[in-house]
Amino acid sequence: MTASVLTRPRTAAAEPANRPRRRLRPGRPIPFGAAIGPLLLLAVWALGSATGWLDPRTLSAPWTVVTTAGDLIADGRLPANLAVSAQRAALGLGIGTVIGTVLAVVAGLSRWGEAVVDGPIQIKRAVPALALVPLLILWLGIGEQMKVTTIALGVFVPVYIHTHNGLRSIDSRYVELGESLRLRRTAFLRRIVLPGALPGFLLGMRFAVVGAWLALVVVEQINSTSGIGYMMDLARQYGQTDVIIVGLVLYGLLGLLSDGAVRLVQRRALSWRRTLAD
Amino acid sequence: MATHAGGLTATRPVRVRDLARGFGDRTVLDGLDLTIGAGEFVALLGRSGSGKSTLLRALAGLDGEVTGSGLVDVPANSSVVFQDARLLPWQRVLDNVVLGLRGPDAAERGRAALAEVGLAGRDRAWPSELSGGEQQRVALARALVSEPELLLADEPFGALDALTRLRMHDLLRRLCDRHRPAVLLVTHDVDEAITLADRVLLLDAGRIAVDLSIDLPAPRSYRQPAFLAHRESLLRALGVDPTEG
Numbered sequence: 001m002t003a004s005v006l007t008r009p010r011t012a013a014a015e016p017a018n019r020p021r022r023r024l025r026p027g028r029p030i031p032f033g034a035a036i037g038p039l040l041l042l043a044v045w046a047l048g049s050a051t052g053w054l055d056p057r058t059l060s061a062p063w064t065v066v067t068t069a070g071d072l073i074a075d076g077r078l079p080a081n082l083a084v085s086a087q088r089a090a091l092g093l094g095i096g097t098v099i100g101t102v103l104a105v106v107a108g109l110s111r112w113g114e115a116v117v118d119g120p121i122q123i124k125r126a127v128p129a130l131a132l133v134p135l136l137i138l139w140l141g142i143g144e145q146m147k148v149t150t151i152a153l154g155v156f157v158p159v160y161i162h163t164h165n166g167l168r169s170i171d172s173r174y175v176e177l178g179e180s181l182r183l184r185r186t187a188f189l190r191r192i193v194l195p196g197a198l199p200g201f202l203l204g205m206r207f208a209v210v211g212a213w214l215a216l217v218v219v220e221q222i223n224s225t226s227g228i229g230y231m232m233d234l235a236r237q238y239g240q241t242d243v244i245i246v247g248l249v250l251y252g253l254l255g256l257l258s259d260g261a262v263r264l265v266q267r268r269a270l271s272w273r274r275t276l277a278d
Numbered sequence: 279m280a281t282h283a284g285g286l287t288a289t290r291p292v293r294v295r296d297l298a299r300g301f302g303d304r305t306v307l308d309g310l311d312l313t314i315g316a317g318e319f320v321a322l323l324g325r326s327g328s329g330k331s332t333l334l335r336a337l338a339g340l341d342g343e344v345t346g347s348g349l350v351d352v353p354a355n356s357s358v359v360f361q362d363a364r365l366l367p368w369q370r371v372l373d374n375v376v377l378g379l380r381g382p383d384a385a386e387r388g389r390a391a392l393a394e395v396g397l398a399g400r401d402r403a404w405p406s407e408l409s410g411g412e413q414q415r416v417a418l419a420r421a422l423v424s425e426p427e428l429l430l431a432d433e434p435f436g437a438l439d440a441l442t443r444l445r446m447h448d449l450l451r452r453l454c455d456r457h458r459p460a461v462l463l464v465t466h467d468v469d470e471a472i473t474l475a476d477r478v479l480l481l482d483a484g485r486i487a488v489d490l491s492i493d494l495p496a497p498r499s500y501r502q503p504a505f506l507a508h509r510e511s512l513l514r515a516l517g518v519d520p521t522e523g
């Protein structure tokens with residue numbers, strides 16, 4: 001006891017007094033931190049356009065893009081195309097999510113399910129969505145069916161992979177608990193399996209929402225007469241960079257917004273978890 | 279394979295005959311016989327690796343993959359308390375307590391059980407917000423809320439500090455006096471066994487080697503000469519010299 005009291009002033013002299021313990025966490029969240037990076041990018045873009053360093057034919061100025069967006073909204077082209085695109089993405093996302101989740105539960109809860117389901121999905125995972133489009137066009141034509149199917153095929157893989165992984169990593173002690181309480185299959189699913197797999201599922205959803213918009217680009221720029229991708233492809237033929245940029249910004253915003261929505265759900269649904277980021 | 283027959287005679291809720299269990303070539307339980315009466319509190323001692331958990335898991339019906347034989351007759355309505363509280367982290371405390379319950383009055387019964395273990399009002403808390411002792415009390419509430427005929431506990435206080443452990447002894451004894459389940463409590467701690475149990479068993483070489491009835495008035499303590507005598511004989515049977523340390 002005495003020794004430690006005596007040594008204390010000496011260490012204090014060598015180092016600043018009450019030096020704070022090294023924090024291993026990232027620290028306090030910065031207010032509106034997520035906006036800083038994009039705003040910086042926007043500033044560089046605006047500066048480049050104003051100084052003439054960026055040729056308008058290469059990249060239109062931000063204010064041109066804004067006025068173009070205003071015009072596109074005013075004449076109804078943007079809202080109409082956006083509605084079509086959003087509907088495709090939502091439909092594909094919904095169908096893909098359901099398929100991915102169901103397959104993950106089947107593969108996660110039964111050995112036979114896994115034996116049958118897992119292999120084909122791993123194969124599908126190795127084939128890019130784009131590569132399937134020619135085949136899907138032959139099978140389904142170039143209508144909505146083909147587009148929604150392509151999106152769903154892109155979506156269900158990440159949902160399956162992450163939900164399945166979440167299921168498989170549920171602690172076996174909880175399964176044993178369920179057995180000791182003689183839970184029925186439905187209660188076991190509802191209380192242990194699904195909540196246990198929820199973190200994995202939501203991570204899969206974050207990939208899935210972004211993937212849905214990506215697949216949308218692919219299908220809308222190939223054979224389409226409506227949608228944001230079509231609007232951009234048309235603009236390419238007339239050399240309208242501003243319209244293309246509007247489309248790109250829109251894709252980016254949609255991706256960000258949907259990812260943000262999933263993260264919001266994540267934060268609310270997983271409030272029981274204490275993690276590094278909290 | 280072992281037979282698991284549900285429900286039977288009111289007087290003898292637990293009957294085990296000629297039970298054998300093994301892992302690979304290794305025999306852990308070998309011709310074990312065990313009877314526990316209704317409302318009887320039995321503590322099971324044994325060296326580490328002697329097969330206490332194996333026996334408890336056999337009674338709980340949690341050893342599907344283990345090879346073995348023998349007759350295991352336990353009430354259908356039995357509960358298990360594990361060494362870790364084993365609360366589902368994604369369910370609030372009350373939902374954890376009523377996990378195995380069905381029926382419209384489940385929440386009501388769950389709240390009553392929580393109040394019994396001194397956690398009234400904590401029903402909306404997450405398990406991660408509770409201390410270790412509080413979590414184990416929730417686990418006790420979950421085990422008792424279904425009014426089991428048999429309570430199986432595998433070192434339920436093993437992870438708790440000495441003071442909390444003493445509190446938990448009192449609590450467990452009170453709860454058992456009120457609900458009167460038959461109890462099989464696995465423990466490492468000879469004093470814990472003598473303090474709590476009506477009967478102390480010692481598992482050795484795959485069988486019950488010692489079966490000791492403890493007939494001491496409450497509150498039990500070192501001050502009772504019979505307590506010390508029991509302690510000494512049990513420690514000797516466990517291969518420890520009680521005069522040392």
Ligand SMILES: Nc1ncnc2c1ncn2[C@@H]1O[C@H](COP(=O)(O)OP(=O)(O)OP(=O)(O)O)[C@@H](O)[C@H]1O
Nearest residue numbers: 301302306324325326327328329330331332333466
């Ligand atoms: N799943 C298993 N696979 C193989 N061997 C096992 C398994 N479970 C237990 N054993 C073996 O069976 C023996 C008895 O184990 P058990 O867990 O029943 O002992 P215990 O009396 O509960 O010990 P402790 O007091 O340390 O908890 C041990 O030798 C152990 O190595």
Ligand SMILES: [Mg+2]
Nearest residue numbers: 330331332432
């Ligand atoms: Mg054990």
